[in-house]
Amino acid sequence: MSVPKLNEKEVATLLADHSDWSSARDGAAIQRKLQFADFSEAWGFMARVALLAEKHDHHPEWFNVYNRVEITLTTHDADPDNGGALSQRDADMAEAIDALL
Numbered sequence: 600m601s602v603p604k605l606n607e608k609e610v611a612t613l614l615a616d617h618s619d620w621s622s623a624r625d626g627a628a629i630q631r632k633l634q635f636a637d638f639s640e641a642w643g644f645m646a647r648v649a650l651l652a653e654k655h656d657h658h659p660e661w662f663n664v665y666n667r668v669e670i671t672l673t674t675h676d677a678d679p680d681n682g683g684a685l686s687q688r689d690a691d692m693a694e695a696i697d698a699l700l
């Protein structure tokens with residue numbers, strides 16, 4: 600299943616509109632680092648993101664230690680041979696995640 604990649608201009612717009620996210624993996628992904636009061640808050644947030652991921656059929660790569668959560672969004676289906684690229688799905692997920700916070 601192939602998904603169109605965002606072009607350079609669209610990536611620039613994505614980063615401008617979502618200033619808590621930064622470019623990662625040489626432009627193939629975006630990343631946001633979050634810190635919560637404790638593990639329970641972090642896990643509660645992750646549970647809500649998990650429900651969003653199922654709704655969007657778009658799943659984050661993430662890392663959690665205690666109260667820290669790092670989320671990386673990329674679209675494997677947009678460039679499967681190279682581990683992924685940014686697509687509109689990443690922009691939509693970033694938007695939805697930001698709306699939780």
Ligand SMILES: C[C@H](O)[C@H](O)[C@H]1CNC2=NC(N)=NC(=O)C2=N1
Binds near residue numbers: 656657672673675676
């Ligand atoms: C088959 C299934 O729809 C695909 O693997 C979906 C599911 N979730 C996904 N999540 C992410 N992050 N990238 C994808 O390309 C992707 N593709």
